[in-house]
Each structure stands twice: as structure tokens, then as C-alpha cells.
Amino acid sequence: MKDVFDLSGEVAVITGGGGILGPRFAAALAHRGAKVAVLDRARAKGGERSWQVDVTDRAALERAKGEIEKAFGAVTVLVNAAATKSDGFFEPFESYRLEDWETVMRTNVTGAMLAAQVFGTPMARAGRGSIVNILSIYGIVAPDQRIYEGSRYEGRAINTPGVYSTSKAALWGLTKYLATYWAGRGVRVNAVTPGGVSSGQNDTFVERYSARVPLGRMAEADEIAGAVVFLASRASSYITGQNIVVDGGLSAW
Helix, strand or coil: CCCCCCCCCCEEEEECCCCCCHHHHHHHHHHCCCEEEEEECCCCCCCCEEEECCCCCHHHHHHHHHHHHHHHCCCCEEEECCCCCCCCCCCCHHHCCHHHHHHHHHHHHHHHHHHHHHHHHHHHHHCCEEEEEECCHHHCCCCCHHHHCCCEECCEECCCCHHHHHHHHHHHHHHHHHHHHCHHHCEEEEEEEECCECCCECHHHHHHHHHCCCCCCCECCHHHHHHHHHHHCHHHCCCCCCEEEECCCHHHC
8 A cells, every 4th residue: 555644746835934843844744755845934944945935925925936836846735834923922912902913913814825825726726735724722722821820931921812812713714714615626725733832931831731731741843743744645635624633632621
């Protein structure tokens, strides 16, 4: 039986490829044989080919698409992992500035829509492709505000703002819409929802968050990548409009 996880011959684009999860997605897809193009506002490091692109800039996405096609061929996999924080990202909801809200929504939602238009439309014309949108556990459940007192990330006080939850919930809505919109044209559209990933949080946050998780710990970045490989590959050929939640059981309570 042929390896259904083999991605040889696939060309994958990852937006937000320079973040916490993006490089691990790129490495996992490349390990299975895909040619990987990494897009990020800051040029991504590593062996993969990378393009410095703001996903809210359609013209920049189009330019990158043309260059990727010349380098690798037609794009067959799109992973929408781009997300951003604004200057006032962690401000309380009551005083959250509209400009901060719009900045985050433009990257997290509109950026994914533009990338889907630019890279997904040719997939639909060709009759095959896979789009994987990266959500968040806080797009499907509300954050437990109690874990944030004394919690810090790389020395800075943190919380999960309403705009982040809203943007990730909106991306889930776009995922389901596109899954049915392009189903008849051979393009599958699914989502992966990571739970909390260990990446620089202080002990207070790690302990409180882990206490909310049935598996008793935070995720490592590599533990999310397998779900992306699965949805990009023929192993998921009859799956569309679905959300794989990789959260250690948090949402099962």
C-alpha cells in the first residue's frame, strides 16, 4: 500500500511561517516530501525557501505566488498560520481600542481570506488542493481568566484578549464556508486547533494552565504538526470542513 502520508509532488505554502508553530509545520511537511514555501512579515529563517510578505497585502501575496510557482510549481497546500498582536493587544476589553481590534482582525481573518483567494482559487481551477487554517483553543472555548493572575510571557503580563478569540472563531466560520464552497472542485478545507503550546510562559502560567488539561501539561510545537501533515495528505482525502483539536483534552471537560 502506498504511503498515504507521502507529500512528494506537493507544493505547500505556510503563512506566518516564522512564528512559534510555522517552522515546525514547514519541517514536518518537508520531511514527508513536500516543497515548502514560507511566508512571513519578517523573512523566515531555515532551509526552506521564504518570502517576506504581509498577508494583508494582496499584491504582495500575488507576487509571492508567481515566484513560488516559478521555483516549485503550482501550490497544492495552503496552511494559514499567520496571526498578529497589536501594540495594545493585552489591554482590557472595556478599554480595547478599535485600531487594535482592526489590526488583529485584518491579519488573523482578512489575511487568511486573501491567502485563500490567491492560492486556493488556482487549486479550485486545477481540481485539487488542501487548505488548513490554524485556529486556537480560545476560538472554540472561552479562556479561564483565573489562570492569568501573575502569568507572564517572556517577562510581560499576559491574557487572552477578546479580539483573539473572536478572530479565531471567525476563521473557523470561514473554514466551514470554504469547505462547502469548494468541495465540488476538489479542494478540501479544514482546521487545526492547538491548545496552549509551551513557548516562554512563566511557571505560574504553565502550572495553572496545565491543571486545566486532562493530560496535565502544555503541548510542544511538534505535537501540533502531525495534524497539519494529516490534513495536507491523502490520508485525509475524505475529510473536509472539520476541526482537529489538539488540546490535551482541555475542551473535553
